[in-house]
Amino acid sequence: xxxxxxxxxxxxxxxxxxxxxxxxxxxxxxxxxxxxxxxxxxxxxxxxxxxxxxxxxxxxxxxxxxxxxxxxxxxxxxxxxxxxxxxxxxxxxxxxxxxxxxxxxxxxxxxxxxxxxxxxxxxxxxxxxxxxxxxxxxxxxxxxxxxxxxxxxxxxxxxxxxxxxxxxxxxxxxxxxxxxxxxxxxxxxxxxxxxxxxxxxxxxxxxxxxxxxxxxxxxxxxxxxxxxxxxxxxxxxxxxxxxxxxxxxxxxxxxxxxxxxxxxxxxxxxxxxxxxxxxxxxxxxxxxxxxxxxxxxxxxxxxxxxxxxxxxxxxxxxxxxxxxxxxxxxxxxxxxxxxxxxxxxxxxxxxxxxxxxxxxxxxxxxxxxxxxxxxxxxxxxxxxxxxxxxxxxxxxxxxxxxxxxxxxxxxxxxxxxxxxxxxxxxxxxxxxxxxxxxx
Amino acid sequence: xxxxxxxxxxxxxxxxxxxxxxxxxxxxxxxxxxxxxxxxxxxxxxxxxxxxxxxxxxxxxxxxxxxxxxxxxxxxxxxxxxxxxxxxxxxxxxxxxxxxxxxxxxxxxxxxxxxxxxxxxxxxxxxxxxxxxxxxxxxxxxxxxxxxxxxxxxxxxxxxxxxxxxxxxxxxxxxxxxxxxxxxxxxxxxxxxxxxxxxxxxxxxxxxxxxxxxxxxxxxxxxxxxxxxxxxxxxxxxxxxxxxxxxxxxxxxxxxxxxxxxxxxxxxxxxxxxxxxxxxxxxxxxxxxxxxxxxxxxxxxxxxxxxxxxx
Numbered sequence: 001x002x003x004x005x006x007x008x009x010x011x012x013x014x015x016x017x018x019x020x021x022x023x024x025x026x027x028x029x030x031x032x033x034x035x036x037x038x039x040x041x042x043x044x045x046x047x048x049x050x051x052x053x054x055x056x057x058x059x060x061x062x063x064x065x066x067x068x069x070x071x072x073x074x075x076x077x078x079x080x081x082x083x084x085x086x087x088x089x090x091x092x093x094x095x096x097x098x099x100x101x102x103x104x105x106x107x108x109x110x111x112x113x114x115x116x117x118x119x120x121x122x123x124x125x126x127x128x129x130x131x132x133x134x135x136x137x138x139x140x141x142x143x144x145x146x147x148x149x150x151x152x153x154x155x156x157x158x159x160x161x162x163x164x165x166x167x168x169x170x171x172x173x174x175x176x177x178x179x180x181x182x183x184x185x186x187x188x189x190x191x192x193x194x195x196x197x198x199x200x201x202x203x204x205x206x207x208x209x210x211x212x213x214x215x216x217x218x219x220x221x222x223x224x225x226x227x228x229x230x231x232x233x234x235x236x237x238x239x240x241x242x243x244x245x246x247x248x249x250x251x252x253x254x255x256x257x258x259x260x261x262x263x264x265x266x267x268x269x270x271x272x273x274x275x276x277x278x279x280x281x282x283x284x285x286x287x288x289x290x291x292x293x294x295x296x297x298x299x300x301x302x303x304x305x306x307x308x309x310x311x312x313x314x315x316x317x318x319x320x321x322x323x324x325x326x327x328x329x330x331x332x333x334x335x336x337x338x339x340x341x342x343x344x345x346x347x348x349x350x351x352x353x354x355x356x357x358x359x360x361x362x363x364x365x366x367x368x369x370x371x372x373x374x375x376x377x378x379x380x381x382x383x384x385x386x387x388x389x390x391x392x393x394x395x396x397x398x399x400x401x402x403x404x405x406x407x408x409x410x411x412x413x414x415x416x417x418x419x420x421x422x423x424x425x426x427x428x429x430x431x432x433x434x435x436x437x438x439x
Numbered sequence: 440x441x442x443x444x445x446x447x448x449x450x451x452x453x454x455x456x457x458x459x460x461x462x463x464x465x466x467x468x469x470x471x472x473x474x475x476x477x478x479x480x481x482x483x484x485x486x487x488x489x490x491x492x493x494x495x496x497x498x499x500x501x502x503x504x505x506x507x508x509x510x511x512x513x514x515x516x517x518x519x520x521x522x523x524x525x526x527x528x529x530x531x532x533x534x535x536x537x538x539x540x541x542x543x544x545x546x547x548x549x550x551x552x553x554x555x556x557x558x559x560x561x562x563x564x565x566x567x568x569x570x571x572x573x574x575x576x577x578x579x580x581x582x583x584x585x586x587x588x589x590x591x592x593x594x595x596x597x598x599x600x601x602x603x604x605x606x607x608x609x610x611x612x613x614x615x616x617x618x619x620x621x622x623x624x625x626x627x628x629x630x631x632x633x634x635x636x637x638x639x640x641x642x643x644x645x646x647x648x649x650x651x652x653x654x655x656x657x658x659x660x661x662x663x664x665x666x667x668x669x670x671x672x673x674x675x676x677x678x679x680x681x682x683x684x685x686x687x688x689x690x691x692x693x694x695x696x697x698x699x700x701x702x703x704x705x706x707x708x709x710x711x712x713x714x715x716x717x718x719x720x721x722x723x724x725x726x727x728x729x730x731x732x733x734x735x736x737x738x739x740x741x742x743x744x745x746x747x748x749x750x
Contacts, residue, residue: 007742012452091446167452239743251743325444326451335446356445357453364514365556367458370690379739383690401741409450416456417556423448 003205005230006240008377010410012233012331014206015168019290022298024174027314029101033305034086034342035061035072036094040140042068047097053080057107058281061097064129070142070345071132073281074099075303077106089327089334089341096342099305110279121193124276131275132282132345137161137236137265138328140346143272146264147193149257155194156260157246160187160269162203162210163229163236166329169349171286172266174299176203176210183266184217184224186273190262191223197262199224202245206231233331234408238263240377252404267348287343289315291352293322308339311350322352331409361418372411372421378404382411382421389428397428405429458555462515464635468626469522469680475622476615480530480583484615487537488525494541495521495562502550516555520544523563523680526616527673527720528570531580540566560727561684564677564720571720579715586612592671592716595664603663606670613672620670627679636683639695640702644678645669647703655711674706677719687727694730694737701733702726 038044045062055061055074062072081100085093113119119127129144149155160183164172176183187199199221201214205228218224229235229244238256241263243249248259256263264272267285274280283304290297295316302311308327312318326333327347372382380401388397402425411421477484499517503510512518524540544566549558571578581590588594591601591611605611609619616623630636649665658664669675682688682702689698702722709718 010454012454243742249743251741254743323445324451330452331450333449333451335444335449335451337443337446353451356447356451358447358451359445361453361457364458364511365554367461367516367556367685368688368690369461369685370695371456373690373692373739377742379742381690381738384738400738401744404741404744407449412450413452414454414456416454416458416461418453418457420448422450426448 003230004227004244005232005235006243006377007379008375008410009232009234009240010375010413012167012413015290016170016173016206018168018297019288019299020170020173024178024286024299024301025314027300027302027306027311029076029303029306029310030103031101031307031310032081033074033076033078033099033101033303034307035074035097035099035305036086036088036342036344037062037072037096038094039072039304039344039346040070040134040142042066042070042142044095045069045072047083049080049097051080051082054078055080055099057105058110058283059108060281061099068142068145070134071130071281072097073132073283075283075305076101077104078102087341088344089336089347091334091337112278113276116189116192116276119276124189124193127276127279128272131271131280133268133271133275134282134345135265136267136271136285136345136348138332138346138348143264143268146257146262147190149262152194153196154260155197155257155262157262158187158190158194158197158199159241159245159261159263160199160201161236161238161241161263161265162201162207162214163241164207164266165204165231165233165236166331166333166348167233168290168351169288169329170290171288171299171348173207173210175266175270175286176207176214179270180210180213180217182270182273184214184221185277186269186271187224188221189272189276190264190269194262197223200245201226202229202241203227204229204231204235234377234406234410236265237377237406237408239406252406282345285343285345285347287311287347288349288351290349291322291354293318293320293352293354295319302343304343304345306343308336308341308343308350311343312339312352318352320354322354324353324356326351326353331413332407363418363420366417366419369416371414371416375410375414377408377410378406380404382425385428386419386421386424389424392428394432398432403429403432458516459514461635462519464630464633465519465680466515466522468630468635469519469526469616471622471625472526472616472619472676473522475609475619476526476530479609479618480585480615483583484530486534487528487530487532487615488522490534490537491525491528491541492518492521494538495524495545498542498545499550502546508554511555514555517545520549520562524566526676527563527567527614529578529581529583529613530615531583532577536570536574536577540570543569556686558686559730560724561681561687564681564724568720568724581612583612588612590672590716591667592710595667595671596710596716601667601671603666603670606667617673617676620675623675623679630679636679639692640682640688640699641678643696643699644682644702644706645674647700648674648706651704651707652711655707668710672710672717673719677723678702682723682726687730689730689734689737691734691737691739693739694733697733697737698726698730701729
């Protein structure tokens with residue numbers, strides 16, 4: 001049988017061996033915690049605490065402001081030290097609540113339920129919304145919106161994105177090995193919202209152990225199946241994983257719901273489980289701390305707001321001076337100036353590398369090799385689009401579907417002339433998206 | 440950690456393949472053909488190849504130095520052009536033919552249009568065609584020490600019989616690098632294995648040429664006739680090393696098939712109905728001219744823009 005996959009894609013060095021065999025360790029924060037009010041797509045949250053207030057672990061400190069927004073919770077007990085702009089991984093300054101950790105971890109009381117039957121569908125979605133659950137794979141889209149499509153009866157597939165196609169990342173892998181029940185139960189909760197939907201656990205075939213465990217766990221679940229995907233980047237991109245598992249294709253102006261699909265990543269589904277069954281807000285996530293500069297690469301369960309400095313310390317510090325530090329994976333993550341930024345809801349990894357491919361290689365003239373066209377999962381011609389972007393030829397850029405770029409980075413990766421194709425196309429897309437918003 | 444780290448937009452990793460590694464692979468892949476050419480035609484062939492390579496590299500260097508541009512001879516693309524040009528000359532040509540061709544290929548066809556990636560024709564082929572038109576008798580004189588008389592293709596055209604085995608091995612007259620089908624295919628396999636070229640263009644070129652021969656060749660599906668046409672002249676060298684030139688072929692997959700088929704038909708027309716027995720060089724440079732059109736007409740459909748389900 002042909003393997004489930006998509007057309008295009010690349011096979012970069014995956015670097016997962018560094019961290020994949022070590023169990024998840026808890027990293028308790030020691031210093032102050034920083035909670036940016038904007039850790040999601042949409043309106044920033046509004047603070048509901050003031051400087052000097054005492055807060056408890058699990059206490060809401062900022063609430064959603066508007067429909068597309070998400071609340072923020074304290075992940076330690078302590079005192080609100082300041083509400084001021086702080087730098088985040090993107091390099092922007094974002095208004096943040098800073099909490100001084102008292103080290104006591106006094107917790108609020110949660111309201112767990114014993115069985116899903118206690119809640120109506122509406123109450124389930126409400127719990128996910130209240131918990132501040134957002135897409136933890138990187139996009140940060142509020143999950144409750146995904147769970148409340150216009151026509152819920154038309155949702156046919158709920159896809160658990162367990163591909164983890166980014167190089168170096170092993171957080172989803174460890175979660176699937178260590179807490180697969182939470183993932184399966186989270187998926188069951190989501191399925192309970194959609195009567196006509198079937199659940200798919202979509203795992204890349206470089207994780208046969210996870211596939212076996214999940215198959216075993218779901219053998220009596222008639223609505224859930226485990227699907228092995230070909231290992232290839234960007235297999236875990238939303239559009240590509242929908243195509244691989246269901247054969248349906250959507251473009252940039254469609255939502256997965258338009259193809260009858262809902263896609264969420266492993267950590268997000270586990271957060272849904274915590275929110276609905278345990279009544280716990282989104283307070284922590286798994287972060288892969290890795291790279292050849294890190295002494296002891298591994299995965300940590302991290303409280304949101306923890307400073308990256310502390311994560312590096314937990315991983316034994318640097319064994320070699322890093323040249324480039326990336327929050328997230330090497331293909332789609334953000335390069336950061338220094339470690340003084342907080343872990344947010346969408347931070348899947350902290351990758352510290354002793355060399356920087358980008359500054360090491362100068363870009364030269366395009367030789368028209370066509371490798372970018374071959375690998376582009378969006379089936380557009382990056383070489384041509386980058387040219388249009390460079391010359392600000394809007395018309396041609398739009399006519400040749402420049403907006404269909406998903407910014408996966410495959411074209412820049414393969415380019416033998418080392419041209420910044422993704423980057424150039426991305427900046428043109430930003431301008432065009434801005435223009436659309438103005439209209 | 441006092442100093443700030445480097446930042447850049449994603450992605451942060453790059454493949455190890457570079458322009459120079461690709462060009463170097465092409466140079467290596469051409470060595471069997473060049474080696475056989477030197478073995479077949481002797482010292483004259485070696486001198487000509489040396490002259491063309493030296494001229495192309497020196498021309499590129501001098502132009503860039505003179506114009507105050509970055510020196511790009513380190514990417515080996517000029518070496519590839521020189522080598523290809525050399526392989527496309529008859530061993531009897533005087534050394535200055537190589538030099539004139541090399542200067543024309545690099546200066547006029549490549550550098551004046553903006554250098555690497557900007558030329559609209561394959562420089563080596565354009566250089567050869569320039570020489571063919573300007574110095575026709577020199578360029579079509581294949582009488583050397585080892586061989587006299589017509590090239591196998593010309594003999595074929597006149598209705599004479601040819602030894603196909605000799606043509607496959609390369610023990611015939613012709614330009615320096617085109618005679619040995621085996622040597623060329625060995626080099627091509629190397630490039631295919633490395634992923635430098637694929638068989639979309641070469642395959643559709645050769646297949647469509649075979650179909651054209653069957654339809655219009657007047658010999659039906661005669662295997663000996665077809666193999667003689669495949670092994671003879673510049674078809675193999677052209678299909679694997681010059682039609683596949685990145686810069687001057689369409690970038691889209693569908694466009695590459697169209698391009699290959701176009702070349703197959705053009706080569707067929709020139710070889711069967713033209714005055715000369717050869718036709719590969721002209722077919723390819725005409726195809727080069729149509730590349731922008733083909734590319735535009737064959738842009739892929741962006742993912743998901745049709746919607747719907749996979750069958």
